[in-house]
Amino acid sequence: MIEAILLTIATAATPLLLAALGELVVERSGVLNLGVEGMMIMGAVAGFGAAQLSGSPWVGLLAAVCAGALFSMLFGFLTLTLATNQVATGLSLTILGLGLSGMLGESFVGLPGLKLQAWAIPGLSEIPLIGKLLFAQDPIFYISIALTVAVWWFVFFTRAGLTLRAVGDSHVSAHALGLRVIRIRYLAVLFGGACAGMAGGHLSLVYTPQWTENMTAGRGWIALALVVFASWLPWRLVAGAYLFGAVTIAQFHAQAQGVGIPSQFLSALPYLATIFVLVLISSNRRMTMRNTPASLGKPFVPER
Amino acid sequence: MRVELVRRPHPSALYGALSPFLALLITATLGAIMFAILGKAPHLALYAYFIEPLTEVWSLHELLVKAAPLILIAIGLSVCFLSNNWNIGAEGQFIIGAIFGSVLPVMFPEFRGPFVLPIMLLMGILGGMTYAAIPALLKAKLNTNEILSSLMLVYVAQLFLDWLVRGPWRNPQGFNFPESRNFHADAVLPEVISASGRAHYGFVFAIIAAVVMWYILNRTLKGFEIRVMGQSPRAGRFAGFSRAGTILTTFLIAGGLAGLAGISEVSGAIGQLRPVISPGYGFTAIIVAFLGRLNPLGIVAAGLVLALSYLGGEAAQISLGVSNKVANVFQGILLFSVLACDTLIHYRVRIAGRPSAEGQGV
Numbered sequence: 001m002i003e004a005i006l007l008t009i010a011t012a013a014t015p016l017l018l019a020a021l022g023e024l025v026v027e028r029s030g031v032l033n034l035g036v037e038g039m040m041i042m043g044a045v046a047g048f049g050a051a052q053l054s055g056s057p058w059v060g061l062l063a064a065v066c067a068g069a070l071f072s073m074l075f076g077f078l079t080l081t082l083a084t085n086q087v088a089t090g091l092s093l094t095i096l097g098l099g100l101s102g103m104l105g106e107s108f109v110g111l112p113g114l115k116l117q118a119w120a121i122p123g124l125s126e127i128p129l130i131g132k133l134l135f136a137q138d139p140i141f142y143i144s145i146a147l148t149v150a151v152w153w154f155v156f157f158t159r160a161g162l163t164l165r166a167v168g169d170s171h172v173s174a175h176a177l178g179l180r181v182i183r184i185r186y187l188a189v190l191f192g193g194a195c196a197g198m199a200g201g202h203l204s205l206v207y208t209p210q211w212t213e214n215m216t217a218g219r220g221w222i223a224l225a226l227v228v229f230a231s232w233l234p235w236r237l238v239a240g241a242y243l244f245g246a247v248t249i250a251q252f253h254a255q256a257q258g259v260g261i262p263s264q265f266l267s268a269l270p271y272l273a274t275i276f277v278l279v280l281i282s283s284n285r286r287m288t289m290r291n292t293p294a295s296l297g298k299p300f301v302p303e304r
Numbered sequence: 305m306r307v308e309l310v311r312r313p314h315p316s317a318l319y320g321a322l323s324p325f326l327a328l329l330i331t332a333t334l335g336a337i338m339f340a341i342l343g344k345a346p347h348l349a350l351y352a353y354f355i356e357p358l359t360e361v362w363s364l365h366e367l368l369v370k371a372a373p374l375i376l377i378a379i380g381l382s383v384c385f386l387s388n389n390w391n392i393g394a395e396g397q398f399i400i401g402a403i404f405g406s407v408l409p410v411m412f413p414e415f416r417g418p419f420v421l422p423i424m425l426l427m428g429i430l431g432g433m434t435y436a437a438i439p440a441l442l443k444a445k446l447n448t449n450e451i452l453s454s455l456m457l458v459y460v461a462q463l464f465l466d467w468l469v470r471g472p473w474r475n476p477q478g479f480n481f482p483e484s485r486n487f488h489a490d491a492v493l494p495e496v497i498s499a500s501g502r503a504h505y506g507f508v509f510a511i512i513a514a515v516v517m518w519y520i521l522n523r524t525l526k527g528f529e530i531r532v533m534g535q536s537p538r539a540g541r542f543a544g545f546s547r548a549g550t551i552l553t554t555f556l557i558a559g560g561l562a563g564l565a566g567i568s569e570v571s572g573a574i575g576q577l578r579p580v581i582s583p584g585y586g587f588t589a590i591i592v593a594f595l596g597r598l599n600p601l602g603i604v605a606a607g608l609v610l611a612l613s614y615l616g617g618e619a620a621q622i623s624l625g626v627s628n629k630v631a632n633v634f635q636g637i638l639l640f641s642v643l644a645c646d647t648l649i650h651y652r653v654r655i656a657g658r659p660s661a662e663g664q665g666v
């Protein structure tokens with residue numbers, strides 16, 4: 001029983017972790033992309049559709065990643081090349097994504113989906129309690145963990161990561177040093193889009209292998225909140241994402257057990273929890289200010 | 305080939321006036337391409353979408369019914385955006401306004417008289433303000449990001465409404481449908497010209513709100529304060545304006561107007577509470593605010609355009625057999641185009657053929 005619950009927590013946490021990891025890199029470069037929800041839902045619809053057409057959930061996953069990345073370039077072109085307001089552009093990415101996915105996915109509604117099968121690693125998955133939890137998960141789970149380590153290593157232990165943080169902290173100085181601010185930010189936004197797309201693909205290929213309109217249900221926004229919660233540190237994202245996975249799964253189980261609380265109130269818990277952790281973290285000014293990229297959300301036009 | 309921006313010494317007045325129209329033109333072009341891909345003749349599709357709904361009196365009324373909440377919400381949002389407060393939870397404030405306003409006709413249906421409607425409207429405004437006060441206070445006192453908190457509250461409001469109409473507020477005579485009881489005659493917002501169509505007084509409220517807000521923003525100290533706090537909070541502080549005060553004022557204005565829109569929609573257009581009372585007006589109003597260039601009078605025009613996109617979606621679904629989701633796609637494209645065109649106001653765009661030695665490549 002406990003094992004089954006823990007297993008589902010990981011499934012609920014993985015899309016949050018992936019999308020948040022991508023956004024973390026984007027924000028570390030000084031760009032605030034509020035379009036996570038839109039890129040995620042495009043990933044979900046593209047993943048489902050490609051899996052249907054090809055008969056392979058792996059093709060679906062690839063399509064999800066590409067769709068998220070492609071969609072993020074729309075945001076990149078506007079905010080980076082045309083220097084538009086990042087908040088408004090991110091919002092419009094979400095609005096367009098929700099609309100476009102609804103239109104593209106209309107014929108997918110009600111179709112049975114293809115599921116990306118779990119990989120049980122022989123031997124290791126036999127270990128009692130943690131075996132199933134760590135070594136018998138869906139492939140995207142392993143990717144999300146590997147990616148967390150990779151992002152952490154990249155951001156803090158590589159020269160390119162240092163460059164990324166420099167661009168995010170002061171684009172003017174970075175530009176003066178000869179760093180290609182806009183190009184670096186494009187790459188960061190692209191990575192963020194690919195991650196959000198993969199997170200969406202997880203939803204429609206693993207979490208609930210089907211297509212329903214607005215199936216991201218605010219997860220992109222929760223991922224954005226997680227980045228703030230984690231104060232831009234990758235390993236804290238894991239804690240945050242699993243905490244939220246736990247809240248989501250706990251409310252599902254409470255609904256199934258019929259605990260006498262209306263299901264709507266239980267469904268509202270993850271959203272209320274998001275506000276709660278935001279308040280908690282933001283009231284501690286010292287902690288948030290230390291890691292916030294100083295140029296976050298400010299448009300940059302190179303002087304020539 | 306790459307794009308270079310060169311900052312203008314002054315914002316261009318020409319492009320300031322032209323950019324919304326340019327954005328509409330781009331959207332129509334992209335729309336035509338989209339229809340062509342869907343296998344419809346573009347000119348017929350665009351006609352069915354944007355012109356046909358304007359050719360009949362009843363559908364003009366429907367246009368005003370849909371424009372009323374969009375304009376009311378967008379005016380409030382524009383005040384927030386001008387002061388650099390990103391309230392994107394208007395959808396939630398709209399819903400809570402509708403719920404607060406419905407307390408009287410749903411819980412006390414035997415209470416009748418000419419006072420019912422004014423009380424409902426005031427309660428609706430109060431409801432929206434209360435709900436908007438949450439992210440405002442969190443931002444002002446605890447520095448919590450208002451974008452995320454106001455958006456999360458949208459989901460909470462939707463679930464709360466869903467619970468109400470399926471639970472305690474379900475119509476006792478409603479055959480178990482998830483609906484509240486129908487509003488009695490005294491609780492219904494009347495039509496403006498009832499002989500010709502459904503347009504109710506919500507549109508009149510929207511026009512009044514636009515004029516009043518134009519006056520406040522352009523002719524009063526409060527309006528000046530809102531602008532200054534948006535453009536340069538540091539200068540605002542030196543002028544003695546309060547950051548917390550501006551956050552609260554702008555959120556309360558936005559929440560109040562969204563609440564008014566909510567109760568007007570429920571009382572004027574629907575006549576009862578249902579699990580879903582808005583096709584995303586709170587989010588579409590963000591587009592209205594930007595298309596109207598955050599100017600109350602521009603917002604009235606922009607509200608009519610976006611209302612047309614909803615109507616056109618329905619019309620195109622019937623006459624062309626395309627999905628009514630096309631409307632949301634149009635709206636998304638429109639916001640992108642507006643933001644892209646606004647770049648022309650502050651920058652000259654140069655297309656350079658070859659990257660210069662030290663330039664920023666794309």
